[in-house]
Amino acid sequence: MTMVEVPGEFTVPRRSWGDDEVFDREMQQIFRHCWQYVAHESEIPEPGDYVLRKMGRDQVIVVRDESGQVRVHLNTCRHRGVPLCRADSGNASHFRCSYHGWTYANTGELRGVTYQADVYGKGGLDKKKLPLFSPAQVDSELGLIFATWDPEAPSLRDYLGDILWYLQLIFGKHPNGMEVVGTPVRNIVKANWKTEGENLSGDGYHTTITHSSAFDLGLFATQKDLVKLADDVAPKFTGRTVDAGNGHTMRIQRLPLRLQGNHYFGYPKEMWAGFDRMLSPEQQQAMSCLSVGHGSVFPNMSFIENFKTNVDGPDLHARYARITVRYPIDATTSEQLWFFLAPKGADPEWARLSRLAYLRTNGPSGLFEIDDTENFVGISEASVGDVSRTLPVIIEGGKHHPEAPPELGWPGNVVDGDKTERTIRAFHRRWSELMDLPAGDAAGTGAAR
Amino acid sequence: MTAEVVGSRADVKRARLGDAILHSEISQFLAYESELLDDRKFHEWVEIVAEDFVYQVPTPRTPDSPFKPHYDDRSLLIDESRWSMTTQWFRRFDEDIYEAAWGENPPVRFRHLVTNVRVRLTDDPDVYEVRSNIALVGTRQSDLPKYITGERTDRIERRDGELILARRWVVLDQVVIDFPQLRILL
Ligand code: FES
């Protein structure tokens, strides 16, 4: 069979969403090298606190050691491989293996080998050489903890690059910081790990179609809601998208309100001055009158802050913040984790409304997610056919959108327009670089932005 | 709010259980309620639910001790009221909207299996705390069915002679939930 003609200069082979070989290569080329989000510092505030997470398909313990340093260890005994932690979270100064009892400090050092002299003879085993296996680098920004197996990887700050400025908009604007509220919900999605990330990278194109029912239900701000927020309302929402480099992306959509000064609708007014203090004027402008801001940190973490209307009754609006992570399981299966974050010390009544704004729309049981997930699952279902897998996808949208005015002061490559596929191209450009697939296989990943 | 309903396991032995007639009446009520859900007769379901109804599902987890609950009530999977279910959840099944409510069209077929109904009397003679075991089977399109299990704690009240569901709290057993969708009325 001849290769299907590619209808543009940029595409990705459909089999990327359902092929075992591509998947295995991703595990090596991407998940062994890229920085990956593992936890938020608020989840492990005290010495000994730990949570169980994954990097690629490997389970890791994220733990705060007795000196307060965050450590990440592969959750497997160096002896013969039994997992050390079986709980999702807890507190431990030491981890003791259930098989032969080797004991590790939460720093990862092997402290005790049971019957060592009997079993290995005097000097027969050097404990110093057998600490828990740990990622080459662990670091955090804005409370977000990342780790990478690659000692050659750039520093976290360099890896994040321009996306850090956008992460600050969501995670860096609360004077008292933010915290993850409770245990994350986890679920299995019968979709390739990339599909949801592509969407959250900045797909402003799907919203009015996939989420059409949400408009009918009043969960999106309509003219009816907007006229109550400002005297002067423009007819159309506007949005920008950002290629922040390294496969990281962002989309920011603004409520169409013509107002002087900053208006952080969806937060109690008492919180607004704090945001002005924490954010630069350019960042304030990005977050004032925000409808939605969402993006992805390559490869598998996404974040969103979103203004939702009428969530618990008429005129009860709120913003919420969320992180999602997708762990690859196989080519058509992933595990998704859902983290709801709240500003520390926020007014409890508002915090409740924010939680409802999240749960009822973009939480794991939220109606937006139910509709989105059908699309993501469908992409994998329809990409494993012997013919369908050979077709290219079309991701040419938004190429003609103009660059944003430079005086805006947003970092990265910023474009006016969010009904676009440019963030998806940015993701796949980075994906293709790292995958380094044989020529002809990575069907035409041209350089067009 | 949650503690008062979930209570501690210590009260199991000395709970005052309802008599056979009351047990039968409440079991029938729960079976009827399940029928309405399985048949997607949501407007009728709303009729047997209290005005101030709250439905919550905490996040399941594997704790680090068998003496801790296997859920975390600081974070929730579901938190709904009668208002939100009527205006946001069930509304998506109405004729004028369902075609674009993609996740419900075609709808996942749900089957509620409710067993081990325990009716506990409270200090108020018209308020019962009813625990039951639930298995929900969900079948999406041509996929094989999947199931999820848990324990319900319901507050059922008698108002003007009729039983109504005033509160539902469901603790799930599965931590990494593998089910056709998570918008589930257990
Ligand atoms: S496998 Fe852990 S001590 Fe033997």
Ligand SMILES: [Fe+2]
């Ligand atoms: Fe969506």
